[in-house]
Amino acid sequence: MADAHADPALLLRDFVNTLNIDAGTEGLARPGDLAGWLAGRGLVPAGTAASDGDLRTALGLREGLRAAMLGNHGRAAAADAPDLPAELEDALGALPLRVTLAAGPHPALRPAADPGTAAAGLARIAAAVADASADGTWPRLKVCHEDTCLWAFLDTSKNRSRAWCNMSTCGNRTKTRAYRARRRASAGDRPADG
Structure with a gap:
């Protein structure tokens, strides 16, 4: 099967985003969901089946990629790369x-x-990590710092400092919580009126 996805970074982003933490939706709840997702992206032929074991591997791959992308925030150089999640x-x-x-x-x-297996489709996703690294997009793959979101995104900012998937929602939530915490802390420091 030919290379099915032209942009490895977007494939990895979309795979990690099969779980929408903020909305509480799981795109890979059953083996059939995995088979459909892989076929829908041209990673396996239509009609390819997936097993419970394939689904467990896929979920481990997805959540491991999410953790690795979280590690891409603030990484100055490849030498600073943390160990991969287990x-x-x-x-x-x-x-x-x-x-x-x-x-x-x-x-x-x-x-x-065998190209007609879910394992081959998952292997194509794993190969996309190497492809994204080779084309320089891997360090730009990040997940939102908002812990109720963790949505994967491609940081296209010039200085690679983007922290949230969307500043108007997740960035605003985080900044509002920090502001309220500072206000509570400063209110606690005031002497009580007696």
Whole structure:
């Protein structure tokens, strides 16, 4: 199967966003949801089945990617990169990948599994991490700092300092909470009228 998604960063963002924490919706609740999501993005042929094990791997991969993207905030250099979350390490270790030189001018990771399996689709998502790293977009993949959101986004700001998926909602929530906390703290410091 050909490389199904032209932009690896957007594929990774969309995969992480299959769980909408703020709205409380899970896009990968059942194995069939996973199979449909993978097929809908051209990562596996239509009609590909997914098992409970594939779904567990997918959820570990997704939440591990979310944690890794959270680590992309404020990362000055690759040397500062934290260890990968254990769930991400486990999911990546379970996916069959191989290095190929036939993919173009540079070596690339490709699924080693039968292309008609959910594991191959998940391996394509894992390979997108390497592709995003190679094209420089991986450090720009972040998740919203608002802990009730954690929505993945691509930080396109010039100085790579964006912290929220949307300043008008999540940024405003965070700043309002901080302001109220400061007001409460300063009110607690005032002497009581006697």
